Amino acid sequence: MIDFNVPLFEVARNYDKCIACRVCERQCANLVHVFSKEAGKMVSDDSKCVDCQRCVCLCPTHALKIIPNENKFRENANWQQRYLTEIYKQAETGGVLLSSMGNPEPFPVYFDKILLNASQVTNPSIDPLREPMETKVFLGSKPQNVLRDEQGKIVTKTPVHLKLDLPIMFSAMSYGSISYNAHASLARAAEKTGTYYNTGEGGLHEDFYKYGKNTIVQVASGRFGVHKDYLNSGAAIEIKMGQGAKPGIGGHLPGAKIVGDVSKTRMIPEGSDAVSPAPHHDIYSIEDLRQLVYSIKEATDYKKPVIVKIAAVHNVAAIASGIARSGADIIAIDGFRGGTGAAPTRIRDNVGIPIELALAAVDSRLREEKIRDNVSLVCAGSIRCSADVVKAIALGADAVYIGSAALVAMGCHLCRTCNLGNCNWGIATQKPELVKRLNPDIASERLVNLLTGWNHEIQEMMGGMGINSIEALRGNRLMLRGVGLNEKELAVLGIKHAGE
Ligand code: SF4
Ligand code: SF4
Numbered sequence: 001m002i003d004f005n006v007p008l009f010e011v012a013r014n015y016d017k018c019i020a021c022r023v024c025e026r027q028c029a030n031l032v033h034v035f036s037k038e039a040g041k042m043v044s045d046d047s048k049c050v051d052c053q054r055c056v057c058l059c060p061t062h063a064l065k066i067i068p069n070e071n072k073f074r075e076n077a078n079w080q081q082r083y084l085t086e087i088y089k090q091a092e093t094g095g096v097l098l099s100s101m102g103n104p105e106p107f108p109v110y111f112d113k114i115l116l117n118a119s120q121v122t123n124p125s126i127d128p129l130r131e132p133m134e135t136k137v138f139l140g141s142k143p144q145n146v147l148r149d150e151q152g153k154i155v156t157k158t159p160v161h162l163k164l165d166l167p168i169m170f171s172a173m174s175y176g177s178i179s180y181n182a183h184a185s186l187a188r189a190a191e192k193t194g195t196y197y198n199t200g201e202g203g204l205h206e207d208f209y210k211y212g213k214n215t216i217v218q219v220a221s222g223r224f225g226v227h228k229d230y231l232n233s234g235a236a237i238e239i240k241m242g243q244g245a246k247p248g249i250g251g252h253l254p255g256a257k258i259v260g261d262v263s264k265t266r267m268i269p270e271g272s273d274a275v276s277p278a279p280h281h282d283i284y285s286i287e288d289l290r291q292l293v294y295s296i297k298e299a300t301d302y303k304k305p306v307i308v309k310i311a312a313v314h315n316v317a318a319i320a321s322g323i324a325r326s327g328a329d330i331i332a333i334d335g336f337r338g339g340t341g342a343a344p345t346r347i348r349d350n351v352g353i354p355i356e357l358a359l360a361a362v363d364s365r366l367r368e369e370k371i372r373d374n375v376s377l378v379c380a381g382s383i384r385c386s387a388d389v390v391k392a393i394a395l396g397a398d399a400v401y402i403g404s405a406a407l408v409a410m411g412c413h414l415c416r417t418c419n420l421g422n423c424n425w426g427i428a429t430q431k432p433e434l435v436k437r438l439n440p441d442i443a444s445e446r447l448v449n450l451l452t453g454w455n456h457e458i459q460e461m462m463g464g465m466g467i468n469s470i471e472a473l474r475g476n477r478l479m480l481r482g483v484g485l486n487e488k489e490l491a492v493l494g495i496k497h498a499g500e
Contacts, residue, residue, distance in 0.1 A: 004088040009051045010069050011044035017063035018042055024055035024064060029422040029434055052415040054424035086345070097345040100418035100428070101404060102245060102337040102382050105349050109337075110356035110489070111388045115498060117479045119466040126468050128459035134469035135455055137164045137399050139236075139376040140305045140329040159329065160305045162216075162236050164399055165194030166455045167470050168389060170447075171334075171380050171401030172218050172238065172309070174202030176253050176262040176274065177341030177418070178407075182427045184440040185410055187211040189447035198401070199225075201240060201251060201276060203265040209233050216307065219296065221250055222276030224266040228299055236304050236330070237296050241280070241289070242311030244338030244381040247352045251276040252342065257421055257430050286322035293327040305329035312336060312358030312381065313351075317365035324366055324374045332401060333358050335381025339404040341428055342419035355381035356395060360493045363396025363475055372475075386457035395493065396475045409450040410443040 011032060020042055024033040030048045033055060035041070049066060056064045073081050086097055119125040126133065140161030147156045170186045177200065184207075186197040191214045198216040203225015208215065217234035219226050231237055242248070253274040263270040283289050293306050308323045309332040310316065316333065323331050335355025340348070359379050366372040379392040380401035389400050408414065411425040418428035426438030467473050481498040482490050490497055 003047075004092075005047070005085055006071050007046035007049065007069050009049040009066050010046050011049055011055075012065040012067055013042060013044065014063045014065075015041065017061040019061055019063075021060060023058050023060060027054050027058050027424060029424050029429075029431070050415045050417040050420070050422075051413075052417070052424045053413040098342050098419045099345040099348055099416055100342055101339045101414055101416045103349050103352075104416070107336075107354065109382075110354055110485075110493065111384075111391050113483050113485055114356070114391050114493070114495065115481050115483060116387070116390060116394075116461060116465065117481070118464040123466045125466050126463040128456075128463040131463075132468065133459045133463060134471070135166045135458060137167045137470050138162070139164065139378070139398055141375055142373040144373065160303060161329070162196065162305055163194075164196070166451060167393060167397075167399040167458070168383075168451055168454065169195050169216070169378070169399060169401050170197040170406050171338075171403035172198040172200035172216075172240065173341070173403060173407075174200030174218075174253070175205055175265055176202040176257055176430070178428055179423075179426055179430060179435040179438060180205065180207075180261065181435050181438040181440050181443070182407075182410060183208060185438065185443035185447060186406065187214065188440060188444035189406075189451070190214040192444070192448050193451045195451070196235060198238060199234070202253075202262070202274075203267065204230055204233060205261060205265050218309075219292075220276050221278070221280045222274060224268060224274055224276070227267075231296060231299050231304075234304070236307055237300065238307040238309050238332065239280075239289070239292060239296070239328075240309045241283070242309065242313070242334065243340065244311050244334030244336050244352055244355070245340035246343040246347045247311030247313050247336070248278060249344065249347055250278040254421075259430055262430060286326050289323065289328075290326040297327070307332055307378070309334060309380075312353045312355050314353060316353070316358045317361040320362040320377075321365055321369055321371070324369075324371045328375060330376045330378060330398075331362070332378040332380055333362060334401075335359075335379075337382035338380055339382070339407070340418075355379055356391075357489075357492050359392060359397055360395045360477075360495075364494055367475070386454040387461065389454065390458055390461045390473070391480065393470060393473050394476050394479045396477075398470075398474060405450070406447060409446045410438060411446075 032044050032048045036043045051066050138161045141159045143156045149155050175183050187208050190197040196216050199218050201220030212233045215234040216236045216238050218238045220240040255271045255273045306328050307330040308328040312335045336352030376398040378399050379397035383400045383402050392400050423429040426434050465479050477494050480495040482495050483498050
């Protein structure tokens with residue numbers, strides 16, 4: 001049978017440099033490289049390459065390059081090569097196309113069209129090395145007013161909250177979609193930096209209960225691994241209503257990945273597909289959501305904040321307004337560039353809206369309705385650097401979740417094939433020989449370094465604006481200016497154009 005597909009990448013091996021050490025052969029779980037006895041040299045099967053760059057990084061003589069295949073179908077502005085290759089694939093398999101990580105399509109990245117302010121002359125900047133700078137954040141609802149007794153002692157009860165030493169948390173990634181060692185790395189880094197990591201929908205491995213005070217435990221529609229001890233083991237509980245990478249649909253972890261501890265932790269039999277339905281079958285209204293929020297609060301003695309995570313979709317502001325009245329303490333909004341272990345390609349690339357617009361719309365709506373302090377807002381969906389964090393907070397977030405950036409810090413090269421389970425970097429895989437490639441001591445240290453570096457940069461940017469606390473930056477859109485945005489975009493973002 002003719003294979004209509006052409007390899008996406010070409011392995012370029014410099015034979016003057018290659019010493020045939022076979023490191024690339026041992027390192028590639030996709031079996032791209034092999035030593036050919038007949039030819040007496042290394043050869044490659046380009047069709048198997050996913051461009052994870054593992055071989056490039058580990059080749060001791062820097063003999064390898066992975067380059068995009070320059071072979072092009074006849075140029076056609078409408079029928080781009082991508083559509084043809086996808087049709088070939090579906091014509092062969094009859095299946096739904098699957099992908100991983102975030103939406104790679106060239107939609108506008110609004111963070112890149114927003115610039116930050118800096119103090120000059122009349123409003124002095126603050127030097128974060130010499131002056132206090134507060135990056136602590138408390139997430140949860142805030143009291144409307146503070147009452148004191150006759151002795152002046154505060155009697156208002158503080159609602160339950162999460163305390164973060166810096167405004168960044170690790171977003172939900174389930175054990176099963178990522179490896180044991182990746183989870184261990186996130187848990188340790190969260191503990192060291194005074195923040196939180198999130199179990200995702202896969203339950204909590206018994207080894208990680210000890211990190212409970214830095215853990216957010218998730219309850220998704222599949223309810224995998226959810227029981228009373230699980231709910232009580234974390235610092236907060238997140239109800240996942242939606243995910244930016246695949247709004248409107250459920251999750252699917254193939255049976256092949258439900259092995260050993262993954263099956264035990266999820267409380268489902270080995271080899272069975274873990275399919276989370278698209279809706280929670282007990283939630284069809286804000287009142288239903290409120291019931292789940294209060295069931296969880298009841299099960300945890302009202303000691304833990306409840307987060308509701310939603311995908312950024314067209315009417316996100318109205319949805320968030322309802323959630324803010326449901327008893328939830330925190331709303332996490334996940335934009336359409338957010339990562340995932342597996343999503344139908346069509347959904348990932350065509351559903352949802354950019355997080356910047358969603359966040360600004362939600363913050364404005366909650367302020368207009370005077371319920372902004374009912375909840376904290378957490379922004380997620382492709383936060384790539386500390387400037388994105390600062391811009392998100394100025395647009396209205398209290399804190400951000402990072403997922404893909406955390407994986408990249410551990411070694412991920414965004415090859416976008418997590419769904420295949422062959423991650424050569426030991427992150428999105430359950431194969432023991434691959435999992436052990438990720439050393440949690442090293443990976444957690446890299447995560448700590450990333451957060452430490454970003455936190456320094458956040459302080460520098462805030463200091464430059466003459467702002468000395470995250471609280472003062474939150475929703476401070478005067479610190480932002482748009483470049484190249486139209487009137488409508490500026491209006492939704494609630495910011496002025498540069499020069500104004
Ligand atoms: S790792 Fe580098 S030097 Fe070793 S066989 Fe592969 S290409 Fe050659
Ligand atoms: S986690 Fe692994 S498989 Fe997934 S994108 Fe990163 S490198 Fe590729």
